[in-house]
Amino acid sequence: MHISRRQLIEGSLCGAAAIALKGYAQPSRWQPGTVRHLLPAVSHDRLLLKASFGRPLAAPPTLRAGPRAATGVRLDSSAEFFSFDLAGLEPEHTYELVLEDAAGAPLCDPWPITMFPGPDAAPDRFRLLVYTCAGGHPATVNSDTDSPYFVSIANRRKMLLTGLSYEPDAMIAVGDHVYWDLRSPVGSVMLGNAPEARRLVGAFTRNLPVPGTDNERKLKRVVTPQISDLYGTDFRSTPVYFVQDDHDYFENDEATEEMVTFPPDDFMLRLARATQRLYYPEFLPDANRPAGLPSSGAADRPAGVSESFGTLRFGRLLEIMMYDCRRYMTLTGPVGGFVPETVEEWLMQRMAAEQTRHVVNLPSTPVGWSAGKWGEWYPDLLQPNGELGTARPKYLWQPGWNRQHNRLLQAASAMSGVPLFLSGDLHALGEGRIMRYGDLDFRGNPVVTVLTGPISSGPRAWPSAWRGTPPRTPTGIELEAGLDPLEKNGFSIIDFTEDRVEGQMFNWKMGEPVENLDNLQPFHRFTAARGA
Template sequence: MHDLTRRDVTGALLLGAGLAASLPARAAGSWNSGEVLHILPAASATDFLIKASFARPFENVTLNIDGTRIRGEPTDSEGYYWRFHAAGLEPGRTFMLQLRRGRKALCDPWPLATFPGPEADPESFRLLAFTCAGGLEGAKSLNNAEAFRPLDIRRRLLRRALSFKPQAAVAIGDHIYWDQKAWLEHPHAEIRRLTREVYDRFGYFDRAAAIFGTANETLIKRLAAPQISALYGCMMRSTPCFFVNDDHDYFENDDATPSFVAFPPDEFQVRAARAVQRLFYPEFLPDGASPPFLPGSSALDNGPGVGESFGSIRVGALFEALIYDCGRFLTLKGPSAGLVPPETEDWLITRTKNAPVRHLIHMPSHPMGWTAGKWREWYPDVVAPKSGGKGDVIVSTHREGQGGHLTTSRAKYMWQQGWFSQHQRIVSALSAQTSRPAVMVSGDLHAVGAGVIRQSGDLDLGGNPVHSILAGPIGTSTAGWPTFARGTRPEPSVLIKFSQEGPPFEKNGFTLIDVTAASITVRQFAWREPDPGEAIDSLEPFSTFSIPKA
């Protein structure tokens, strides 16, 4: 997988134990984070759900909301990680929050607002979207290529995004990278060697054991704290954030070979992914737009209606975003397969038809329109040699001798026709909206860009074409760009008629989405060397466009 310096490993061990002496992300102007290492809040019109961690363990922590105390719940076995769920709040109001232990304040107070209620009609709403923020600092891949951006670069990108004061943020997948079989059993011998070199230092999972109260819990903290809490710190404390998982969040890459098919995730992958979510970032709150019966919702340790894989952002009568994980419940059933389960598809289509809002956006973890020849895509396109070869093409990253062109003339091993059939039903529902534009924002492809799907297979979407937007990766570096990892840059699938100003950029970046009654305005930001890191602090959009109301 990746190589780490001893300094990186030692720091990760300290962070995972909750003993870090300092985290640069904790500093935020004059706001004093005290003993708090990270805060990531979610919000709805009536609820807050906040995840936090501390520099030392506690037995009792409360969240003070305008003088009302909400008792916290420890989410680990030691008392470093805590969860706070406040319900019954007034919609559309800013509250002052503070974490306390008895009478002692653990940090300075900070503001956080609930969203407007369903009957409200706000004039505007600003949403931030980004992807692929995870990865251990200092990791190296083949040819000593940097795998992930230094934390300073990632923090600069997030601080620049937050300087525009978004009212919510969506982190679209790949919050961590710590693949198991995909890297430990990779066909490339050097990948296997690098992986074991790192994992020998950190330790290995016992897949038969419980997560909490075992060495598995310790390992998850060691590997995830440097990727999540060390990155975000407390900078997102006043920005409701929504984290949707993708392949690496289930501790695998989306590979399919005769000896190993990564998805759907097995029982251990799901338990490990749930543990990371429970410790570090909030689940989806019930808000009336997402029903409590969706798969992954209403678990006993989360509460009624709280979702792990599917959720929504509802902002009065102005705006709604439907957010969905395309990995956890994936099926391999040929023509009836799906990247999301039938109950979720029904919800997406019904809500797209009937949501009482002016604008609605889909936010899947896996994009529509483009392909990089990955296995777990909506499309059958695969990277194959330009001449010669026959039979199914096996898909995995960093294969020896990889290269060629994207094609459908060769079959993609274990790709399911039902995935594209489900794609067709979803884009058809989006295009069929008569009073709203069809808009989709996604991540995964390690690129930033936008285009318009005008035809998909035999579907003519010209009456209301689907605007597909790649949010932009925060943490991707050399080894993660599709041209390095896949041997191709992202391109439109051959099944799609697609218009775009130019191909997506293999650059770090993010997207801001401004919603008003009349339109959705999209601003996309991108950075990469040779521009200096300091340029991020004044980064301006490379593209701005408006999507008028249908």
């Protein structure tokens, strides 16, 4: 059974979703029933689905794909969240998924999903929807004006539905799926410790677990509007990947004499793990990613998955390596790093192997640009003269972070393919080529870096408002920009073919006509080709 990606997407658009994308009403075609959200991950032979329901279920539901079935694993105390794990599936096969209650009655309409090609297959094209910073609770407001701090859920959904209309083979959300800082000296005042947040949720109890306590109820009040209500069931036929970044640990990366927020303390880690467990899939195993990497093989997770380090493998065409730069960042001076040594070894090995036409790095923290924040690869800080520089040092910044950055960029530039880095975090759209950094010369194969675009950022979240500077190139970097960092909302569509990478970028901003979201078009395109 083969169904085109266009048919899958059209089948996904119904009701408000169709109105948001096409600007007019059309009859609803797919009924969600009691399902509140569906987010699937696939490989060539396995499917992992996270689902939530509008009411508690008396018994675990069942997910069917052809002759195979998986009983849902309950994830929460009230039996509203379940995961489903189906193995032994056929590469490139389109399955009709059926979700049933314990009595065999459908909980929603069936829907299709297509498995990825096997590792030795030779697909000729892959299309990716990628973006960052989609989180933000609708109750968060600017205290002085009482206006929304983030782009509304409805307008975020319009951007995502436009992205889906381009029929991506997968989606990657690069960090900051949740904004609810609890203790960061600045961020918490506007987010998790704001008066409206206290009224809505209350305070977490840091010496209690999250599952099975009142912390679980509070977590749902924080996260459900930011993930379940944003994604709903729109991505049920599109494989998804969620990379965590600083705000997913319920803090901003900050270091002052008052507080150092990272690496995460035990409760931050509990919140991040609980959010992932309930709402979005972990990273499925890959034969070339060591099973013993940190965050892999936890007893409370599906077999073999990783929480922090993932692989998107699409035949012999593409391998994307995704890595969380916050959970394991170290404060050990010149030998520190954003990822552990074993993870860096994995990244290096995959870049050296080049078993696919394209090998892509996707760190949660971007390369090539800086806004002077603490948890960056670069030592630059906003100086009294309004420029980025290093004369006034960045408190507790670790030189080992930069050394790890240099090793990764050197390995990428040494590949025969396009040394591409996709990332988020900086609340901007941008793309360019890193030609040099300090003594490092990348001109033989310049490192292509892309800021993929933020979905939810409001006027006071832009670096120029929050930090006093837009994203800029750090000291010592020679970068040829195709698009200087642009502080606007948006996302990117990236196409991979045998010898080329082609990107399209889309933008909008709060204050511009909402009607523009009904017909978003690419405003910037870029291309990078493999060398001879």
